[in-house]
Amino acid sequence: MKKRVKKIVGWSLFTLLVMAVSSIFVADHLLPPASGVPSHVLPLADDATALDRELVPLLARHDGKTGAIMLPDGVDAYAARAISARQAGRSLDLQYYIWHDDLTGRMLAHEAWMAAERGVRVRILLDDMGIGKMDDTLLAMDSHANIELRVYNPFRNRTGVMRLLEMVQRAWGVNHRMHNKAWIADGRVAVVGGRNIGVEYFSAAEEFNFHDLDMVLFGPAVADANAIFDDFWNSEAAVPIEALNRKSKSTIRAVLAQIQEESRSDEAQRYLEAMELSPSVRGYFSQGLTPIWSEHIRILSDPPIKWRGDDREDWLVERLVGDIVDAERSALLISPYFVPGVQGTSGLVHLAQRGVHVAVVTNSLAANDVVAVHGGYVRYRTTLLEGGVHLFEARSRAEAKAASSLFGSSGASLHTKAILVDGRRGFVGSFNLDPRSANLNTEMGVLFDDPALGAALFEEYRHLTAPGMSYWVYLNSDGDTRWLDRTEDPPAPLKLEPDSTRLQRVSANVVRWLPVESQL
Template structure:
């Protein structure tokens, strides 16, 4: 009796779907993760089984891949010990007892081993021209090393000027190494300028190479999202801006120019940022990296003495680290919370924490872009507006471009600035970095920045929002179902 191929497939396919469906359901039941993420996956798998199963096999597990996973585990004790060694530098570290928001610093210190480092001078740069021109000035003065990590590197405009400065630095003997994300910088990594930099002695490594043929063995959407520049071990930058000139970047998206900041840091915490870069570099290249002296001599007395704690996060780091840190920061607020984020799809826990803070009398402000380059995120974020507006949270829509700055200011004093968006991707999937500063003077700088954003924003009218059409509510709820996976 001959059985046609179609009949065999007709028998086997339902069996495979059933076996994989049961297996994945069991895996989800025993996996430690947010309930919302588990429910979202179960919904997808049972509503569209074949697509859902394939999607889970590709995207459901946070897998660095065998080589990177083993490298991370091997390097973690080495770097954790080196970070912790800063505690031995009595002139550089600040004990938790002297910090007003000491539980947050204690949490970060305990989970990643990085202490709060003193004697740093911090200044916010809030325009692309100022950021890149200041970097160029520092690059022109570099004598021994320049280390960079970026998600996106895109040629054009001011970036070409910075590239020229890097080539001049390389020709006078400065060691330069640049780590770029495979997806975010894919156009640059295939360009003539990329090869030109290599030909001039600048080392460039591709982070988290995207390979569709290996998608069942490691996640293809884990991304290197950090933005770090360290020059001569003492000057550094971190913040939200990719290496792009916004006048030339994503103009087709019709969201206006991207609005970003970088914080220029002068002081010993630059070594911590260099350590984060070196860890990522070593994980990609398997090269031995000579760690820097544990107690560096201060080159000069800074004008300010900001204490800064660097908080790296991402695959391999404690998975709930960012969520715990944000919840602790929000719960510590007594007077005010102001948040800027381009992508606002937080967990229900964080949204509830913001609503609760508002109910207990804290003035909570969200500054979000009016137009977003992500259609799915824009619709999913609106789901939280009802709950937040009802609790008294003030939601402002920035109207003068895509506000890409990621900042949180608590009580005009505690500042969290870096690369982390308020979404599940930043909390769990991307390699990110955040700087935490408990300092009134720097808090005033962040407050002045956010006040400027508010002047370019419109306050949402809760009564108008509640009267929006039913079809909009439908799409908000539909995309919200996928929010843990965005």
């Protein structure tokens, strides 16, 4: 009996090993074929749509410049997407890592559906890892003649044990995800930044909400977003949802009815009323918003099939690291998931030792929604502090107004991903300062070289490092890590990771010693 059990276990382990090793060599061949018909951004016009008529005269007064507005507020970020969808008359191109099947997810799906009803062409590209069990909803959306939905690097098997087996067989390939985030209306307006689609990104979650940051852009730089979307949409990693799954017409009708019903629900109306009361929204409709105009704004992205190329020149990480190491006065880094690695830690310490003010804002253990990542960060925390790098860790129960929710949440987690160098060179996007963003996921964001935009981003940095938003982390005279709670009078040093549980601390410490950093 024992021999039989050993034999079964042995063959099982051997089979899993063969499947895992083979995935390195055959993963690309196991990807479902990209059977979608190629398509591209539609030509712009001067006065064909409401957005054309609104923006063409404005852009003419700022020839060659792109207008930019920072969106740190969750309700304003939702409004930028919803209003641009309502104003669109030509196209909506939407690209996201996560689209939740929740209140705001279904409300924005309804906005896209209503645009399609007006004749707008809608293309939606979603990462397969970030859509959960949403095939019913996605197929319902795809059923509209003017909506096409594709899935990035998808599983052939949509549910159950076969999906798990496919994950093992394609372990190498499925580890690479599309982390890009972009909402593009009529090829003229682009919302790019750190937010996915879901209640926690738009200040509408009950348990906790993310502090996040987007930029809304209009002008020449939007052409970059259009080109990036087309590259991903037409890549071999983008597969039509209809080629992966089928649903009955009755199921599709039921899903569409649910989306319609939720858009009229009391909860939805309450959220929309808050949106209409937003000073930024009122400013938009009264033409009172004051964007920052600049010639030095670009939108960049990793290539769609990032994992296949050995040439890293066009990888986003190379551009961002280059900007950071060239810092002369200051390098301010905001990253919810911060795992700098040996090389990154050495680089930041070197900057600090040559007189550059280096500061990092990241999540505290209690605020981090991925405890394993915090374990990877802790490995380098003492070295960074000893080397003169300033560290701030976001509070899980931020006292600032931005942490509150329309539906009663008090918990908070940092999700902003931004870099500011020397007060004028900056980045806002999807890129975390960790190995996964650097080497595994595709990432996207806005790069700029402009003192006014730098000042706007610096205000967000000041907000996040305020006493009610974060702890200042330091080493005491004995070399022990301490967290300074600056909301107390006098400020109170804390000996343990603030607001964390024993289980969280143990879990983070276990991960700290595991050889999993490349996956964090």
